[in-house]
Amino acid sequence: MTGPWGRPGLPGRLAPLGPRGDRGRLLLVLCLVAAVTVFTATVPLLRGFFDLRVYYGAVHTWAHHGGRIYDYRVPGTAYGFTYPPFAALAMLPLALLGRTVATAGSLLLNLAALAAVLRILAGPHWRRHGWYRWALVLCLLALFEPLRDTFSFGQVNVALLALVLADCRLLATGRGRWAGIGTGLAAAVKLTPALFIGLLLLAGRRRAAGVATAVALAATALAAWADPAASRFYWTEALWDTGRVGRLDYVSNQSLQGVLARLGEPGRPLWATAVLLTLCVWAWRGRRAVAAGDWTAAFALTGATACLVSPITWVHHLVWLLPSFAVLARAGHLRIAGALYAVLCTSVVWLWFDDASGLDGFVGSNLYTWISLGLLLRLPVGQPRAARLPLARSASATTPAPSPESPATSAVPDQTESSSGAGDPAAATGATDGVTAGRSPSSEPTGSTPPAAAKPQSSRARASSYTVRPPSA
Numbered sequence: 001m002t003g004p005w006g007r008p009g010l011p012g013r014l015a016p017l018g019p020r021g022d023r024g025r026l027l028l029v030l031c032l033v034a035a036v037t038v039f040t041a042t043v044p045l046l047r048g049f050f051d052l053r054v055y056y057g058a059v060h061t062w063a064h065h066g067g068r069i070y071d072y073r074v075p076g077t078a079y080g081f082t083y084p085p086f087a088a089l090a091m092l093p094l095a096l097l098g099r100t101v102a103t104a105g106s107l108l109l110n111l112a113a114l115a116a117v118l119r120i121l122a123g124p125h126w127r128r129h130g131w132y133r134w135a136l137v138l139c140l141l142a143l144f145e146p147l148r149d150t151f152s153f154g155q156v157n158v159a160l161l162a163l164v165l166a167d168c169r170l171l172a173t174g175r176g177r178w179a180g181i182g183t184g185l186a187a188a189v190k191l192t193p194a195l196f197i198g199l200l201l202l203a204g205r206r207r208a209a210g211v212a213t214a215v216a217l218a219a220t221a222l223a224a225w226a227d228p229a230a231s232r233f234y235w236t237e238a239l240w241d242t243g244r245v246g247r248l249d250y251v252s253n254q255s256l257q258g259v260l261a262r263l264g265e266p267g268r269p270l271w272a273t274a275v276l277l278t279l280c281v282w283a284w285r286g287r288r289a290v291a292a293g294d295w296t297a298a299f300a301l302t303g304a305t306a307c308l309v310s311p312i313t314w315v316h317h318l319v320w321l322l323p324s325f326a327v328l329a330r331a332g333h334l335r336i337a338g339a340l341y342a343v344l345c346t347s348v349v350w351l352w353f354d355d356a357s358g359l360d361g362f363v364g365s366n367l368y369t370w371i372s373l374g375l376l377l378r379l380p381v382g383q384p385r386a387a388r389l390p391l392a393r394s395a396s397a398t399t400p401a402p403s404p405e406s407p408a409t410s411a412v413p414d415q416t417e418s419s420s421g422a423g424d425p426a427a428a429t430g431a432t433d434g435v436t437a438g439r440s441p442s443s444e445p446t447g448s449t450p451p452a453a454a455k456p457q458s459s460r461a462r463a464s465s466y467t468v469r470p471p472s473a
Contacts, residue, residue, distance in 0.1 A: 022132075025132045029132070029135045029136070029139070032135075032136070032139040033139060036139050036142045036143060039143065040142060040143075040148060048152075049103050049106060049152065049153065049154035050074075050079075050153055050154070051153040051154050051155050052102065052103060052106050052153070052154025052155075053074055053154075054072075054074055054079055054080065054081060055081070055088075055091050055094060055154070056094050056099060056102050057072055057074055058070075058072040058080065058081040058088060059088060059091050059092060059094045059095050060094070060095055062088060062095075062227075063092065063095035064095060068229065068230060068233075069081050069085065069088045069227065069230045070230060070233055070234065070238055080244070082238070082244055082245050083189060083190055084188060084189065084190070084191065084220065084223070084234060085220075085223035085224065085226075085227060085230045085231045085234055086188040086189060086219045086220055086222065086223040087156075087188075087189045087190065088223070088227075088230070089219075089222065089223045089226055089227075090189055103154065106154040107151065109159060110150065110151050110155075110158050110159065113158040113159040113161070113162040114141070114147075114158050114162075116162040116165075116166070117158065117161055117162050117165055117322065118134075118137070120162075120165045120166065120168065120169050121165070121296070121322070121323060121326040140341070143345040144319075144322075144341065144344060144345055145315060145318075145344055145345055145346070145347050146315055146316050146317065146318035146319045146321070146344065147316075147319055147322075149314075149315055149316035150316045150319055153316055155316050156189065156190070157316060157317055157319045157320070158319055160186040160189060160190060160192075160193055161303075161319055161320060161322065161323075162182075163182035163183065163185055163186040163193075164182055164183050164186050164193055164196050164299065164303075165182075165299065165323065166182040167179045167180060167181070167182045167183045167196070167208065167212075168295050168296060168298075168299045171203075171205065171208065171295050172295040172296070176205060176207065176208055177207075178211075179200075179205070179207075179208040179211065180197075180200065180207070180208040180209065180210070180211030180212035180213075180214075180215065181211060181212070181215055183196045183197060183200070183208075183212040183215075184197075184211065184212040184213065184214065184215025184216040184218075184219070185215055185216075185219065187212065187216040188215070188216045188219035188220055188223075191239075191310075192306045192307075192310055192317070192320075193306070194216070195302055195305060195306045195309070196212070196299070196302055196306075197209050197212045197213060197216070198302075199286055199290075199298060199299070199302045200212060202283055202286050202287060202290070203286075203287075203290040203298065204290075245311075245312050246312055246314070247261075248261035248311070248312065249261035249262045249356075251349055251350060251352055251353050251356060251365050252314045252315050252349075253312050253313060253314065254307070254313050254314075254315060254318065254349065254366065254368040254369045254372070255307065255308060255309070255310050255311065255312060255313035255369065256271065256274045256275065256278065256308050256309065256369065257271050257310075257311045257312065258312070258313065258366070258369065259366045259369055260274070262356045262361070262362075262365060262366070263362070271311075275308075275309045278305060278308050278309055278376070279305065279309065281376060281377065282301060282302065282305040282376060285301050285376065285377075285379070285381065286298050286301050286302060288381055288382075289301060289381040289382075292381055292382040294381045294382060296323060296326065296327055297327050297379060297380070297381040297382075298381075299323055300321075300323035300324040300326070300327050300375070300379060301324075301375075301376060301379055301381075303320035303321060303322075303323055303324070304320070304321060304324055304372045304373075304375045304376045304379070305376055306320060307320055307321065307372045308369070308372050308373060308376065315349070315368065318344065318368060318372070321344070321371070321372060321375065324375045324379055325337050325340070325341055327379055327380065327381075328340075328379070328380070331380040333380065340371050340374075340375075343367060343368075343371065344368060344371065348364065348367055349364065349365055349366070349367055349368055351364060351365075352364050352365035
C-alpha cells in the first residue's frame with residue numbers, strides 16, 4: 001500500500017483485516033454498521049441540529065424580518081450567532097429553504113466535505129484501499145466524538161477543514177499558484193483557520209499567504225458592504241466578548257484557556273503566556289515539517305495548535321485533529337493512533353461535567369486537551385519509517401557481490417526523491433520524532449452560553465430544553 005502522493009502508507013502486515021472473502025467482509029461490515037447505528041442512537045448526544053437552528057434562525061430573521069444578525073436568539077435560550085458577518089452571508093441560501101431541507105443540506109454538505117478530507121489525506125492511490133478498508137474507516141469515523149458532534153449539531157468544521165486541506169494538497173503537488181483561496185475563505189467564515197495563514201508565512205510561501213489574506217479581507221469587506229452595522233458590532237464588540245460564545249470553564253471547552261478556567265485561573269496574562277509558548281513550539285515544529293517537505297504534518301500541527309490557542313474549543317472543533325491521525329498511521333504508529341483515537345470516541349471528559357476538581361478532574365476533564373498538546377509536541381515529521389527501513393534492508397542484504405565485469409558501486413540515496421519531497425504533502429510523516437501518547441484541545445464554540453445554563457454539548461436529556469423551532473420564513 002502507498003500513502004498520499006505515492007509515498008508508502010500503512011505497513012503491509014496489516015493487509016489481512018478480518019475475513020478474506022468478500023462475503024465474510026460484507027457480513028462483518030453490516031454487523032459493524034448495525035453496532036455503530038445502535039451506539040450513535042443510544043449514547044447521550046445533543047441531537048436536533050442545534051447549531052444549524054442558530055444559523056437558520058439568524059439568517060431568516062436577517063433576510064425576511066429585518067432583524068439584526070447578532071440580536072437573534074434561539075427561542076427559550078440565550079444562544080445566538082457568533083461567527084464573523086461573512087459566515088452569515090455565506091449561509092444566506094438557508095433563507096430560501098425550509099428547515100427539513102436545510103437539515104438535509106447540512107448532512108449532505110458535511111458528508112461531501114468528509115469525503116473530500118478523506119480523499120486528500122489518502123492521496124492519489126486511494127482506490128488501492130478498496131471498498132472494505134474504506135467501509136471500516138467510515139465505521140470508525142462514525143464513532144469519533146468530534147465528528148459525530150459536528151454532524152448532530154449541523155456544524156461547519158469539516159467543511160472548513162476540507163477548504164484548508166485543499167490548499168495543503170495544492171502546495172504538496174507543486175500547484176501553489178492557486179493555494180491560499182481555501183484558507184482565506186475558511187478564515188473569513190471562522191477565525192480559527194487564520195493560523196494556517198501564519199503557517200504559509202512560516203513556510204516562506206508569501207504568494208499563498210498573500211492570496212489567503214486577500215481572499216479573507218475581500219470576503220470580510222463584502223460582508224461589511226452587505227451589513228455595515230453587523231460588521232461594526234462584531235469587530236468592535238462581539239469578537240472580544242467570550243461570554244457570547246460560552247463559559248470558559250465548561251467541560252466541552254478543550255483549549256488551554258479551558259484548562260486554566262477549570263483550575264480557577266481565567267486571568268489573561270497566564271493564558272497569554274501559555275499561548276505564546278505553544279505558538280513558539282508550533283513555529284519550531286512547523287518549520288521542521290515544511291523543511292522536510294511534509295505538508296500534511298505541517299497542516300496537522302497547525303490544526304492541533306489552533307485548537308490549543310483558541311479561547312474556546314468545543315469538542316466538535318477537534319475535527320482539526322483528523323490529519324494528525326493520518327500522519328501517525330503513515331508513520332507506522334498505529335497503536336498510538338488507535339489509543340488516542342479510541343479516547344476521543346468515548347466522551348470521557350463528560351464524566352467531570354459537574355465537578356472537575358481534584359487531580360482526577362484535572363487529568364480527566366482536560367483529556368482531549370492533553371491529546372492535542374501531545375500531538376503538537378510529538379507528531380512525527382519527515383521520512384516515514386515504513387519507507388526507510390525496507391530500503392536499508394535491501395541495501396545491506398540483497399546487494400549482489402561485485403564481479404570483475406561489473407565493479408562494485410556504492411548505494412546512494414535518491415537525491416531527486418528527497419528534494420521533491422518538498423512538494424509532497426503526505427511526504428512521509430515519519431520516524432524522525434518519536435511519538436508518545438499526548439493530549440490536547442480545540443477551537444471556537446457555537447452559540448452563547450448563559451452562566452446559569454451551560455450549553456449541553458453532549459447529553460440528550462440536557463438537550464430537551466433546546467428543541468424550540470426558530471422562526472421560519
